[in-house]
Amino acid sequence: MIAMRMIRIFSTLTLLLALVTFNVDAQCKAFAKKDCIPELSPYQHDGNYHAAILVEGEEAELYKTFYSDMEYRVAVVGEGKLPAVEFRILDDHKNVLYSNTDHDNAKTWDFKLESSQQLKLVVKVSPFNKPGDIPASGCVAIMFGFKIKK
Amino acid sequence: MNRTYRIGTGILAVMMLFIVLLSSCQSGGKKGEKKETAVEPLKDITQVKKDIQQAEKIFNALPSPLESAMLIKSAGAKFDRKFLNPVENIKLYTTNRSRALNLGVYTCDLSFASMYDETQLIINYMTAAKKMADGLGIMDAIQQSTVDKLEENINNKEVIMETISETFLNSNSYLADNDQPAVASMVLVGGWVEGLYIATQLVDLKEFNGNKLVSTIIDQKLSIDILLNLLNSNKGNPSIDEMIVQMNGMKNVFDKINIKTTPIKTEIDKTTNQTILRSKVTTDMSLDIFKELMGVVAQIRNTFVK
Numbered sequence: 401m402i403a404m405r406m407i408r409i410f411s412t413l414t415l416l417l418a419l420v421t422f423n424v425d426a427q428c429k430a431f432a433k434k435d436c437i438p439e440l441s442p443y444q445h446d447g448n449y450h451a452a453i454l455v456e457g458e459e460a461e462l463y464k465t466f467y468s469d470m471e472y473r474v475a476v477v478g479e480g481k482l483p484a485v486e487f488r489i490l491d492d493h494k495n496v497l498y499s500n501t502d503h504d505n506a507k508t509w510d511f512k513l514e515s516s517q518q519l520k521l522v523v524k525v526s527p528f529n530k531p532g533d534i535p536a537s538g539c540v541a542i543m544f545g546f547k548i549k550k
Numbered sequence: 551m552n553r554t555y556r557i558g559t560g561i562l563a564v565m566m567l568f569i570v571l572l573s574s575c576q577s578g579g580k581k582g583e584k585k586e587t588a589v590e591p592l593k594d595i596t597q598v599k600k601d602i603q604q605a606e607k608i609f610n611a612l613p614s615p616l617e618s619a620m621l622i623k624s625a626g627a628k629f630d631r632k633f634l635n636p637v638e639n640i641k642l643y644t645t646n647r648s649r650a651l652n653l654g655v656y657t658c659d660l661s662f663a664s665m666y667d668e669t670q671l672i673i674n675y676m677t678a679a680k681k682m683a684d685g686l687g688i689m690d691a692i693q694q695s696t697v698d699k700l701e702e703n704i705n706n707k708e709v710i711m712e713t714i715s716e717t718f719l720n721s722n723s724y725l726a727d728n729d730q731p732a733v734a735s736m737v738l739v740g741g742w743v744e745g746l747y748i749a750t751q752l753v754d755l756k757e758f759n760g761n762k763l764v765s766t767i768i769d770q771k772l773s774i775d776i777l778l779n780l781l782n783s784n785k786g787n788p789s790i791d792e793m794i795v796q797m798n799g800m801k802n803v804f805d806k807i808n809i810k811t812t813p814i815k816t817e818i819d820k821t822t823n824q825t826i827l828r829s830k831v832t833t834d835m836s837l838d839i840f841k842e843l844m845g846v847v848a849q850i851r852n853t854f855v856k
Contacts, residue, residue, distance in 0.1 A: 429723040437719075444711055446614040447657075447718030448738075449726060452607050463779070464611035465772040469624045471824065491814050497827060498816070510824040515811055515831035516769040518776070542609070546617060548624050 428453060431479060432541035439475035439508050443545025450542040454525045456483060456535040462521040462542055471512040473545040476500070476523055479538030483528030487542075490520045512549055610780035612738045612773055615654065616714055618745025619661035625763040627752040629666035634659040635744070635855045637678040642856070646686060647789040650733045651854045653682035654740025657718055662748060664714060669704045676700055676717075683721050686733065691720035732784040739777060739793060740854055746770055747851040750844040758837050767843070768833045771804040796850045803843045807835045 432451045450462060466472055478485035484505045489498040497519070500506045523540060613621070635655050643649050660675035680692035696717060703709035725734035749767050758764060778797055784790045814829045835843075 429727055432723070433719070444616070445715045445719070446617045447715040447722075448611055448614045449719050449723040450609045450611060451723070451726075454607070458607075460607040460609065462609040462611055463776050465613065465769065465776065467613075467617075467621055467766070467769055469621060469766070470617075493813065495814065497814060498825060510822070511827060512819075512824055513827045513829075515829050516772060517811065517814065517827065517829070518772040544611075546620070548620065 428539040428541075431539045432477075432543065435479075436475050436477040436541035436543045439477060440473055440543055440545030443471070443473040443547050446544050446546055448544065451539055453537055454478070454482070454523075454540045455537040456525050457527040459522060459524045460540065460542075462523070463518065464521070464544070465516060465518045466511075466513055467516045468513045469549055470546045471510070471549050473508055473510045474521065475508045475543045475545070476521075476540065477507050477543075478525060478540045481536055482538040482540070483526045483536070485523060485525055485540055487521060487523045490522065492518060492520075608779075608783070610776045610783070612742045612777055612780065613745070614715075614718060614738075615658035615661045615741035615745060616711065616718065618658060618742065618749075619665050621766050621769075622662065622745065622749050622752065622763070623665040625749075625766045627749070627763050629662070629668065630752065631663075631668070631671065633748050633751045634662065634671070634675075637674045639855060640678050640681050643682065643685065646733060647736060648854075649682045649685040650736035651740035653679055653686065653721060654737040654742070655744040655851075655854060656682060657714065657721075657737075658741045658744035658748070661714055662745075664707070664710045667705075667707070672704065672710060673697065673701060676713075679717065683717075686721075686725075688721050688724045691724060692717045732787040732790050735780050735784050736789065736793070738780065739797075742773070742777060743847065743851050743854060746847050750840075750847050753840070753844075755837070755841075758840065764835065764840065765833070767840075768807055768809065768835055771807055771809060774801045774804050796853070800843075800846050800850065803839065803846050806839050806842075807833065809833045 428451050429449070432449065436451075437445050452460060454460060474487075474489070476485055476487045485507075486505065487500050487509075488496050489509070489511075490496055498509050498511070500509065503509075521542065523542060525540065528536065635652065637656075639652075643652050656675050656679040660672060660679055663671035663675055676692065676697050680694075680697065683689075683691040696713060700710060700713055703713075722734050722737060725731070725737065746767065749763055749770075753761060753763050753767070774797070778794065778801065781790050781794045781797060785794065810832045812830045814827045817826045817828055818824075819826050
């Protein structure tokens, strides 16, 4: 009897947990759609999804090939509760080609290439909180838009 | 009574501990390669921050089916439906592996058809992609209303491309957010291989030298390591392990192609405010190596669609 009740409680708690977790992830997807994809206009979003929950001070890396036939816009957007989201684009020799910290933490960067390249994007949520505070966390979305080079 | 209460409390405590552990696993859900963390007593904030910084997230981004299709079109290739995976094949796909791979394949075929305004094929391939997504349990990725919207806007390229982009986003975000990174990577690999298959099949071998489509194919060498990293981050899944072997075979052929680029110099295009990444590239690929690549790509693709 007790065991049955415990199983019921366990099932309910597990279901609740699953719903809460799913909701957090679904919010990240909804955030990416609502707040990041519009930043790509007038470029066409490529359809890929790169979003994760990052904590202050945390970094993420993304590797992608960019083609000489295209013009690109990258958009990196963090949820409002996060401090500024910094991003840098590096070539395969680790030379920094662009850093948004030199451009007032811009959310987007437009570029085109003379030859196709594999580039690395490094995203970092700036450390913001005071010592002893719990670091803030939130969704960060990285999306790419493209169009045929004119 | 007291004994029963104690047993009940004990069971509840074990369950709560299990839930806490489950919660830890889920919130650290794999978005890229992550270091293992053990359950430890509370640490001070500085140590927690250090740990967070080490728990780096890595995304390996392959060209999406839409981007691949646009690259093929911009290289001047002509449309040929015989290289697409027939929609009649959907009945063959009854496993998660085959559905995931062919969700990518059909989305690429759909994107390719959309570039050439093949209206009936656009509807057919969207329906086929929907069946693959439904089979994977991604019910909201492609709804019937999406297919209807396509039919209503069949001559509006902008709406078609937006719809393809959105449905692909819905599929891969669902899989990524629901802790199915292996399945998500299969979708991406299926789409990339299909794009490469179509491109290699469309090359006119009589006009091999100076062919723009060949240059686009050579550029795919830059993505093969990204693809292998993506697969390796899901190693241990039997379907993924099999693909790693296949893709290493493809990499061996790509490794025979030389690509040399000069260092990148940046320049601002003042009319558009875009940054131009300037660098010169030299590549070489003989006809024999191309044929070898074409063969290995076709062989892998056939294992995906059979």
